Amino acid sequence: MATDTHETSTLAAVPGNGAGVSKPVFGEINKYDFRTESPAIFKARRGLSRDIVNQISEMKKEPAWMRDFRLKSLEIFESKPMPHWGGRIGVNFEDIYYYLKPTEQQGKTWDDVPDEIKKTFDRLGIPEAERKFLAGVKAQFESEVVYGSLQEDLAKKGVIFTDTDTAVREHPDLLREYFGKIIPPSDNKFAALNSAVWSGGSFIYVPKGVSIEFPLQAYFRINAENMGQFERTLIVVDEGAHVHYVEGCTAPMYSTESLHSAVVEIVVKKHGRCRYTTIQNWANNIYNLVTKRAMAYEGALMEWIDGNLGSQLTMKYPAVYMMEPGARGEILSIAFASAGQHQDAGAKLVHAAPHTSGRIVSKSISKNGGRSSYRGLVKVEPGARKSKSSVVCDALILDDKSRSDTYPYIEIEEQDVSIGHEASVSKIGEEQLFYLTSRGLSEAEASAMIVGGFIEPLVKELPMEYAVEMNKLIELQMEGSVG
Amino acid sequence: MTSQHPEKLIIQDLHVAVEEREILKGVNLEIGRGEVHALMGPNGSGKSTLGYAIMGHPSYEVTSGSIEIVEADGNRRDILAMEPDERARAGLFLAFQRPMAIPGVRVADFLRHAVSNVRNPERKEGQELVPMKEFRGELKAKMAELQMDTDFARRYVNDGFSGGEMKRAEILQLAMLAPRFAVLDETDSGLDADAVRLASESIARIGGADMGILIITHHEQLLEHNIPLKTHVMLGGRIVESGGPELAAELHKRGYERIRASYPEAAAAEEAMAAEAAATA
Secondary structure (H helix, E strand, C coil): CEEEEEEECCCCCECCCCCCCCCCCCCCCCCCCCCCCCCCCEECCECCCHHHHHHHHHHCCCCHHHHHHHHHHHHHHHHCCCCCCCCCCCCCHHHCECCEECCCCCECCHHHCCHHHHHHHHHHCHHHHHHHHCCCEEEEECCEEEEECCCHHHHHCCCEEEEHHHHHHHCHHHHHHHCCCCCCHHHCHHHHHHHHHCCCCEEEEECCCCECCCCEEEEEECCCCCECECCEEEEEECCCCEEEEEEEEECCCCCCCEEECCEEEEEECCCCEEEEEEEEEECCCEEEEEEEEEEECCCCEEEEEEEEEECCEEEECCEEEECCCCCEEEEEEEEEECCCCEEEEEEEEEECCCCCEEEEEEEEEECCCCEEEEEEEEEECCCCCCEEEEEEEEEEECCCCCEEEEEEEEEECCCCEEEEEEEEEEECCHHHHHHHHCCCCCHHHHHHHHHHHHHHHHHCCCCHHHHHHHHHHHHHHHCCCCC | CCCCCCCEEEEEEEEEEECCEEEEEEEEEEEECCCEEEEECCCCCCHHHHHHHHHCCCCEEEEEEEEEEECCCCCEEEHHHCCHHHHHHCCEEEECCCCCCCCCCEHHHHHHHHHHHHHCCCCCCCCCCCCHHHHHHHHHHHHHHCCCCHHHHHCECCCCCCHHHHHHHHHHHHHHHCCCEEEEECCCCCCCHHHHHHHHHHHHHHHCCCCEEEEECCCCHHHCCCCCCEEEEEECCEEEEEECHHHHHHHHHHCCHHHHHHCHHHHHHHHHHHHHHHHHC
8 A cells, every 4th residue: 555644643633635525426325225115103393492302202201300301401402502623514403303203112023023114124134134143133213223132041141232212211220320421411512412302222231240242233224304313322331241232324315414413322340341333324415423432440441343434424433431440442443435425533532540541443435525534532631640542543545536634632641651643644556456457356346455455454343244244335335436 | 260370469569668768669579378488688678567568557658569469260459458457357467576465355355356357357346256165166276286375365465475475376366367378577586496496387387288478587497397489588678689498598697798799789778778767766
């Protein structure tokens, strides 16, 4: 790979080259370009108000504390300005439906799931995936989880894996202890919005010492025009426990703008381990503005693996707050920006205790006028002695129209630390392309192969079916990209 | 259908420039399928340039002349009009002197794509690859013949390979792709004596009577099992002399003094090219 720049320990932004973002082009990924008719049972009015929030809470038969939490969050949302950095957020909050409920009740078995919804999942390959690989499936369709299954032995071990709405009803004390505590509504405008209108998402509790060897999975998609999706996930990994949660998402395409704004809160207690894997492939019109944060306690390990494809604008910076000595945080991020797409993705590591260590590896690809930005923060609090952090971000730019920027923020308030930062920007080398094409590969195949190789170190961390899907998505993104 | 013609690679009066500097100044060469030719000459005389031009490297601009394949039916195919991948699909191959590393791409995955395209020249992106089981079996057998460890297929293409591993990987690709005409650019450099012998035997076995091979080399060991029908000497961007295997032996023993003395014009061109290259470096 022809590396144009290579720098160490910089606080400055690396200016991108090439032109800015061009108009969205639809039809590039057409694999998921379909929609099924879905009879939504209740559709709230467009727009946002106390009435709507009250209505959502009432529909869900929520306790007063949750309703009050929502209403307070709405006030915070209304009082907060839009973020003034990142990308242009062209969302009209009055045009969005804040709640849809596709079925009266959550399906208990696959047979109970309505045919329309099954058809959608069939086309996404979910049932096979479940049979082959998955132990528990939580599939979110529109705003609520419509299908869930959990292996019995997990239940016997005391593991809770349910949708968050159910958890409000069935595990109120446990949920309330953490809900909104890791990411308070006041954190940012979109966290506040989610807190006001959230629906669906997963709640997972893994009791002390319980290790779940297979990944738990949620798979969901947006399927209503102009519909915001505000799922809310909370994962609590108790002392010495271990879980890997996989969230996947493909979205069909629409011609009007749509908003996805999730909140994911995770607590990993002493010597616990949690890995959270996301592959998101949003339609080109989606604003994907997500807040994800984990608190890791003594000797705990939190890993985020975050793959971002599609969307008009993604702003997402999974964070690990290392709260006690020995806590570790690892964040692997892949972003692919094509025409009309801006991936403003990155990570945050906060060292709040001594002897904590963190690592960020970011790989971004920009093509066909796409723009990808790495935005990352490494913060070392006073007293967090002997902390170690390393950040490696590599950007691959496939043509002169595309752009890549790096915004690494490093705030260190302690002397005795070791922090490293490396950034590289590459273009696909002519020599590599020639080597591969001289063996009979078309230029598009050769480019796809080089790109696939570029992200391979991250893809190999994915569960197998996700690795396969990731590679397929990259191939689709690369098709017709050359010439 | 006319009578059967011998398939040939024909290069006529080929002029090639890199960044507007002329490197090849009129090369003529004819290689029949099944023939082995050796190409020798001092460094910088244009040997690798000829390989790149045959394969269609975008930085190597053909300013005049032609490269054609004469098919068995007598038709001539214009190679210069083809993209590199089309040339590979037409049965051309270049073993690189310095193969490129492709990090993250496994040898087996890369070769399966290459084999699929070369064996089915009409294949489009996204269409079926050669069946995995069949491909794996073949790859394993070819690797065994080349005394390569099976782990090799899982490694990233040329990434962290030793010089010898790279060259063996090139021979493996030659074996799997089975081209009609191959240029082997210093496939012996960086190899020890045993490895050169193995390479020489392997190339002879792979080539057989089906392949036209142009071996670019500074030594004769690689030719031990590949006795060239003709040896060509390149100097200053031209083939100045052609002979039999004894010419390769002479050049290997005595160097290029006699050649330079016999072809003063080419020797002058060589000096001018070297000076120009030094000035632009």
